[in-house]
Amino acid sequence: xxxxxxxxxxxxxxxxxxxxxxxxxVNEEVNFNDLKALIDVTDGNLATHLKTLEExxxxxxxxxxxxxxxxxxxxxTKAGEKAFRMHLDALEKIIKGLN
Amino acid sequence: MxxxxxxxxxxxxxxxRTIMERSSRFLSLSGWSGIWAGCTALVGAGxxxxxxxxxxxSSHGLYxxxxxxxxxxxxxxxxxxxxxxxxxxxxxFIGGIYFTQRKAKKDGQKxxxxxxxxxxxxxxxxxxxxxxxxxFFIYDGAYQYVGxxxxxxxxxxxxxGSRYTLSDIRYLGFIEVMLGGINLFLPxxxxxxxxxxxxxxxxxYGIIMWNKYERKAV
Numbered sequence: 001x002x003x004x005x006x007x008x009x010x011x012x013x014x015x016x017x018x019x020x021x022x023x024x025x026v027n028e029e030v031n032f033n034d035l036k037a038l039i040d041v042t043d044g045n046l047a048t049h050l051k052t053l054e055e056x057x058x059x060x061x062x063x064x065x066x067x068x069x070x071x072x073x074x075x076x077t078k079a080g081e082k083a084f085r086m087h088l089d090a091l092e093k094i095i096k097g098l099n
Numbered sequence: 100m101x102x103x104x105x106x107x108x109x110x111x112x113x114x115x116r117t118i119m120e121r122s123s124r125f126l127s128l129s130g131w132s133g134i135w136a137g138c139t140a141l142v143g144a145g146x147x148x149x150x151x152x153x154x155x156x157s158s159h160g161l162y163x164x165x166x167x168x169x170x171x172x173x174x175x176x177x178x179x180x181x182x183x184x185x186x187x188x189x190x191x192f193i194g195g196i197y198f199t200q201r202k203a204k205k206d207g208q209k210x211x212x213x214x215x216x217x218x219x220x221x222x223x224x225x226x227x228x229x230x231x232x233x234x235f236f237i238y239d240g241a242y243q244y245v246g247x248x249x250x251x252x253x254x255x256x257x258x259x260g261s262r263y264t265l266s267d268i269r270y271l272g273f274i275e276v277m278l279g280g281i282n283l284f285l286p287x288x289x290x291x292x293x294x295x296x297x298x299x300x301x302x303x304y305g306i307i308m309w310n311k312y313e314r315k316a317v
Binding site for chain 2: 005015018019022023025026027030034037038039088091092094095
């Protein structure tokens with residue numbers, strides 16, 4: 001049996017990225033402001049982590065408008081969902097493995 | 100592996116769960132909203148009874164007024180009762196929003212977030228379909244189905260809405276549906292079922308929710 005710690009995804013080591021992925025797992029789409037309120041981070045910090053997730057193809061950005069204001073929403077990709085599920089499985093194994 | 104990894108893993112999973120819940124459910128529903136809704140319903144039932152018995156005849160006894168009076172009353176009064184029902188619903192709804200808004204503020208949650216809007220949308224759709232059915236029953240003269248249908252569709256609305264809020268609401272929904280179902284077989288007792296379903300149950304539910312989620316915070 002391989003070590004579950006090795007199965008943990010390095011990308012998900014940050015609390016903020018975990019937060020983003022969790023919110024996107026259970027919602028079709030979430031906009032920037034809702035994510036900010038949910039995870040309680042600054043604009044710049046959130047933007048950096050969103051960029052990283054986007055570069056990994058785990059999330060997709062959708063730019064839209066509400067009236068004249070820009071409304072940027074984020075959705076999870078198939079690859080992102082798979083990677084996050086594997087990460088969750090690994091976490092679960094670590095917890096169970098030590099009982 | 101060591102205990103430290105295990106502890107951080109548990110912590111991470113806990114955080115994931117919290118974010119999933121907070122982003123998809125509106126958890127600031129106040130128990131006071133239920134108590135308020137129940138009390139307005141009881142007042143509404145009192146007014147309805149008064150309208151049904153302009154001349155209180157003691158020879159009939161209270162039992163008659165609680166049961167058969169509605170069944171045998173002049174059907175014109177039905178429209179007054181519908182108007183009364185709508186007014187009571189509005190008063191209950193506005194008061195409910197007030198108490199929930201107060202709790203949301205305390206919790207630092209937005210009242211009109213994604214989840215609460217989805218919850219209201221889900222409930223409104225179910226209630227609109229129910230309203231259509233009920234209007235048809237009135238149009239068709241099948242008055243005995245009006246009362247039970249209100250309870251059944253309200254219960255369904257709660258069951259549907261519960262996906263976006265405290266899951267306890269689901270059980271309240273099932274009980275309302277069951278009450279409506281029994282009421283179909285006992286049409287004379289509509290006022291009793293209404294008073295129980297919209298009045299007593301809401302108050303009980305509100306107290307239970309307050310006790311479960313808000314008491315600690317006080």
